Amino acid sequence: MRPKKVILCVDDNEQELSVLKFTLATNGYRVLAASNGQEAITVFSTTPQIDLVLADTNMPQMSGIQLAERLKRMRSYVPMLLLGDAQAVGGEIHVADAVMARKNCTSFELLERVKMMSARKRGPRKGARRVPPDEVLAAAS
16 A cells, blocks of 8 residues: 655645545545644644645735745755635746646646656756756865
8 A cells, every 4th residue: 555645735724624534534644734834834844744735825923925925945856736815826926836826726626736756756867967066066166
C-alpha cells in the first residue's frame, strides 16, 4: 500500500477549511490544517513530508501569496496551490505553482489538480544538471 500524500491546507474561514479537509481526507489524502499563515509556517517547518500546500489567497495578517513566498524560501520543491479570487492574484507576480478561482472550481477539478501537483517528483529530475548558486560562481572566478 502506498503512503498517503500529505497536504497542508491553510484557510482562515473555518467552514471552508472543514470542507477542504473533508474532501481531501475522503479521497485518501492525509490533511494537516492551519487557520493562518503563522500557524502554517510552524506546521510546515516541523513536518518535512508535506507533498503540497493548498492555501487561501485572502487571509488577514499574511496573504496566501506572502505565505507561498515564505514557504518556498524554506523548501522550494514543495508545490503551492492558491485558492481564491483569480482577479486579486492575476496581476501579482507570485511564487505559487498554480492558482485556482474558488468560485468556478468544483471539487472534482480541485481533486484533479491536487492529484497532479502532489504527484510531482521532489528535487531535480534524473539526469538534470545542478546549477550552482551565484555565490559559488562568483567565488570560483
